[in-house]
Amino acid sequence: MVHGHITYTATCRRMKVMFKPLKIGKYEVKYPLIQGGMGVRISAGSLAGHVAKCGGVGLVAAPGIALNSEFYDGTNYMQADAAAFKAELQKAYAIAPDGVIGVNVMVALSDFEQLVQAAIEGGAKVVVCGAGLPMTLPGLTAHAPDVALVPIVSSVRAAQLIAKKWDKGYNRLPDAVVVEDPDTAGGHLGEKMENIGTGDYDQYATVRGVKEFFLAEYGIDMPVIAAGGIWDRADLLHALEQGADGVQMASRFVPTVECDADDAFKQAYLKCKKEDIGLIMSPAGLPGRAILTNQEDIVLYDQVRSSVCTTGCLKKCSFKESGERFCIVKALDRAQRGDVDTGLIFCGTNAWKADRIGTVQEIFDELFGEAVAEAEEAA
Numbered sequence: 001m002v003h004g005h006i007t008y009t010a011t012c013r014r015m016k017v018m019f020k021p022l023k024i025g026k027y028e029v030k031y032p033l034i035q036g037g038m039g040v041r042i043s044a045g046s047l048a049g050h051v052a053k054c055g056g057v058g059l060v061a062a063p064g065i066a067l068n069s070e071f072y073d074g075t076n077y078m079q080a081d082a083a084a085f086k087a088e089l090q091k092a093y094a095i096a097p098d099g100v101i102g103v104n105v106m107v108a109l110s111d112f113e114q115l116v117q118a119a120i121e122g123g124a125k126v127v128v129c130g131a132g133l134p135m136t137l138p139g140l141t142a143h144a145p146d147v148a149l150v151p152i153v154s155s156v157r158a159a160q161l162i163a164k165k166w167d168k169g170y171n172r173l174p175d176a177v178v179v180e181d182p183d184t185a186g187g188h189l190g191e192k193m194e195n196i197g198t199g200d201y202d203q204y205a206t207v208r209g210v211k212e213f214f215l216a217e218y219g220i221d222m223p224v225i226a227a228g229g230i231w232d233r234a235d236l237l238h239a240l241e242q243g244a245d246g247v248q249m250a251s252r253f254v255p256t257v258e259c260d261a262d263d264a265f266k267q268a269y270l271k272c273k274k275e276d277i278g279l280i281m282s283p284a285g286l287p288g289r290a291i292l293t294n295q296e297d298i299v300l301y302d303q304v305r306s307s308v309c310t311t312g313c314l315k316k317c318s319f320k321e322s323g324e325r326f327c328i329v330k331a332l333d334r335a336q337r338g339d340v341d342t343g344l345i346f347c348g349t350n351a352w353k354a355d356r357i358g359t360v361q362e363i364f365d366e367l368f369g370e371a372v373a374e375a376e377e378a379a
Helices: 045-053 077-095 112-121 156-170 203-218 233-241 263-271 295-305 318-322 328-337 360-378
Strands: 006-011 014-019 022-024 027-029 033-035 057-061 100-104 126-129 148-153 177-180 224-227 246-249 277-281 287-291
Touching: 027 100, 033 045, 045 057, 045 077, 045 100, 045 360, 057 077, 057 126, 077 100, 077 112, 100 112, 112 126, 148 156, 156 203, 177 203, 203 224, 233 246, 233 360, 263 328, 295 328
Parallel strands: 033 057, 033 246, 057 100, 100 126, 126 148, 148 177, 177 224, 224 246
Antiparallel strands: 006 014, 022 027, 277 287
């Protein structure tokens, strides 16, 4: 029988699973998986390239990409940001020359427009945007119509607002929509703190609602990607059964050889317990999910040193404006480099499930390997 986006065939008393490729705009990948963007060099050229090589969509994350790069001298953050972004795309394409490699650019970044341009110049095939509604994105990419545009939302209402603005202002619609579950996703979340974890949010009702809206309003079968809390094959199958066309996975790819983070960052995932993961209020004014065991030390790092903002990376930031709390980009940078005592470690709710450092290929084998073997048998 066919249900959602999986085909089940009962043969030899076992269930065969044939996954449909994921098509986003003019691009198609073998497997319905996008690797989520993880900022400040957690998902840079290496991880994005290897995910694309394995048959998914690999994303280089824009936030803080200048830090820990050869282009940053401590005074030229914005210029180094664009140069480093393009360099990481080049690294990814060196690994997967024919892969579908894109970027994740937060709308909340001060140099959002500049980074979108750098992504296009660097050859990104897909631009994914969250942490705000990317209302102007089609205008920024009008000179590159083949680049697929993918907003991240957590509500049908947000998808409607984006679609109507893009359609009226630019005669353009999204090429896919990511529906992120704020109750499970890692990093910055596009929802108010008081609305997270109440039990009221239904991710797959939102997934189906977004699909229904685009079909009813525009006659389009919009690819909708479920993000947040996707860890294993069971999660993947559940998402597809519930109507998603694919999944976005981020935290699962951190404990891999190919992830761009320092080994200490990866080990923090292996060591953390379920109760260690929770919410913080970011200086960006957004909730974020992270490992909470060192939160006091993160704040003290900047307060003891009387640190000041040196990057201006966010449009709105309480640390930049008044020195409140801590510098989030530097805290994420420290963690990425291996300082897990005073660095901020973003993660999703399921990061505690990590039990070893594996490879990207092993994750794809676990998620899709049986389907590949059965497809080869059938051929």
